[in-house]
Amino acid sequence: MTERVAITPAAAALLRGLRDDHGPLMFHQSGGCCDGSAPMCFTQGMFLTGPSDVRLGDLDIGASPNDSAGIVPVWISREQFAYWSHTHLTIDVVAGRGAGFSLEGPTGNRFIIRSRVFTDTEAAELADA
Template sequence: MDEETPRVALNPAAAALVRRLSETHGPLMFHQSGGCCDGSAPMCYPEGEFRTGGSDVLLGELDVEGLKRPVEFWMSRSQYEVWSHTRLLVDVVPGRGSGFSLEAPEGVRFLIRSRVIGA
């Protein structure tokens, strides 16, 4: 993947939800682990609420129009190894996701769509 291609981005619906969640919760972050079920979905937290460390990779900072600072997107290193050849797009769809992610009470959930780079 070239330097110009972002590793992760938000589609317009996800960006609108991030703006709305930020109004209530302040600065935000995403983390995607490698667990089963909702554990492999992107989780949205207040910035700093999820502790990252050496087992995580910062995929990028998402610039969202209207927010004062970018939203970091982290992924567990083991998950990154599986998805390293893809570009990720964060989407939002109807349905209830994890109770830990901020969008859960909204009746929607974040979802990753991916595209293989170079294919």
């Protein structure tokens, strides 16, 4: 089955550390300028999603004592999804500080999105889902 979102091993390791400090996490990818185009990591429940958001998928980073599921949902604004619906997104991490309220800020790292266009086969699988 074709997934819309994935995570690199380095980003998953950072997420596990953040989860140990903050509990279950989530991402929201919104559109806009500045950090609005970066994936933002929040403690689940701190950023409220609604009808203007689409759940892209879930990242399995493994269970822990303070997060028995080990699942990090990834959301995107419906408007941004319209632009990126033909792309696979991978959450990665690089050195440097972003701005905003994303939990990784104090670590000296920031999450980024790497994208690629779905292959014809992947696009057909998504259409059939």
